[in-house]
Amino acid sequence: MAKRALILVEGHTTSGPLYIQAAQRLGLHSITLSADPAHYDYLAAEGTEAIRVDIENFDALIQECSQLRATYDIAGITGFSVADESACVVAAKLCRHFDLPGPNPTSIERCFDKFTQRQLLAEAGIPIPAYRLTANASDVERSAAEIGLPVILKPAEGSGSSGVRLCRDEDELAKHTNYLLGGAHKWRSSPRILVEEFAQGPFYEATTMGNVVITIGSADFGCPPHFVPCKSIFPAPITDEEHERIANVSLSCLRALGLDWGPANIEFRWTNRGPVVMEVNARLPGWTTPQLVQLAYGVDIIYEHIKVIIGDECDLRASHSHTSAARFLVPDSDGILDRIEGTSRAAAVPGVVDVRFYVEPKASIVRKGDYRDMIGHVIAASPDRTRTAAILQRAIDLIDWSITPLPHSSE
Template identity: 30%
Template structure:
């Protein structure tokens, strides 16, 4: 259904993942999605899906507000949100200023700054890794020596594991923090103890735990997510402990509205919060939730932002898993293959390669290195994961003449 009612503003979008689904969900609810962006060329789906666009300097709150006020005057505006980590704060503040449904903009700001988030959680007694906030290389090396190696070094803003590294030596801390501080987007840096344990995320909507996701990470020293299983194959007690820890973090930060994505590690002492994200999960996690539980979290987020009722029922009990294709070298994509074989594999719902011959590939050691994926469903998460891995083995992306 093509939405032809009130406008629904989306401030920027995801270049990969769920951004396109946000616009589709708004249309399904009878609204007209309008993407506000500084550069429409970043989102090829806009033209393909005939989505209305307004070119706006989205880094400027006042310009986004003015664009939304014009939409409200001309068409009526049902809501404002963003599928992007970097613009959810702006979208929330604008919606609030216009009297539209919105969360707490101050709480979003606390979450978006990792060092402020850590300070709030630590002061509230929520378990987090020991950490230091540093503003130069000398402080970073001193902090690492004080905390004890290995340590994790990361920028205070960002998403998708970009700029995150495990350092086993003080010399590595020195070199890596120099890179971070020399970048154009230099911000305070977090140096924190490394928590050895399995990694999970807890997906929450309006203070209700939707479920726990098991994460599969690539090799150190990086933290690229290469797979997810939903629901995580855990005992009820462990899943409950992770959920309770996530809710405690959200309460401390004052985040109680719409979707949140909290990352944790299960340490020897119990759950420990790594990061709270005041937005819907990326990495195709919403697609896993929909396949496993029949819950459309993208639709829930759009409904919440438009003031529509949200049905909290789920329609099924199964499991889903995703595994990603990761590029290992830079260069030009020579060929892609294996899609038909992957799609025919047992349990597979979807097999996708997002790179095409001729594309220039740059290795970033972040989510941007993922150039395809397989989603599989089964009666339990272990089986779903095995099906996804079996199908993934068929996918090939040749870069610079070398295979994956």
């Protein structure tokens, strides 16, 4: 009997190893298809199979999967969010081609186009920030004047807050417009910039599977104008009424976007209008969120997602109710990371689950103003919210690092 295999299109620094490990627990052999497998260090560490293939060449992907079917029973295919989200769309199309369980490729593609996504949400009457689609500097300036400063400028495609900035005045607006259009930002196609109202208020995110809201968490970000995560907590510190409102709007988003299969991650700001949808991602959240959800509720969302992928019934019921939280370590200057101290002491604090740096001493630190600025994290969990916060702070206080500053650009 042929061995059952799970095809992973591209990879992910944090979620990738978790998918491979969860697949192993389900008796699946993981095979990663990537334009550059060497980009993902964990593939060698996990001893998993990887094949180099141009993921933008759909015919080549079909041919590769067809050849694999001669050796393996392909149980499912899924893709990771890369810089342009294309792997998720490609994976959905492959599922459709090989008649495997998967999302509607058109729904995934429309969702990853932030402008199209906003149009569909607005048509459904879902609260979103005011927005305009622009392609040049004069359009940006005119749209910002219509909406009113401050505004958010962001590429209409992308992830991880790359290229996203808060523009508080005309100088910041002109500067970031020049950054996006002047060649520094990499575009897959013609530049398309969203100018959005700055929705102010606490940040929340809902994680869903199918039509089930699994959890609602909250997060904080570093100093404007960038949006670099600095803290995350599950469950979010909200009332039952606020939870219900966010959950109801989340389900409305899924219906409006046709995301009735698989995972989604929906981001909100709670404004004077209540929950306003900032973005809907047709995938599971990355980084520490899967681990935080499992610590808080006992639900392994990656394991359950793979069960959905291969056509098995998933179990999203919580087995306990704890509070989990992460603090992200973010440098305040560019330069050379000279030293890292205190990680062992921090890891030994009771209630600390994980202490991790993503870089080694002597690494060059060049901040980008997005998720790439995070150089590490600390995760803690306990049955009590106040206790979890105290554990996390104690661990953070034990960690120290230094950076020798070097001249750097402001973008």
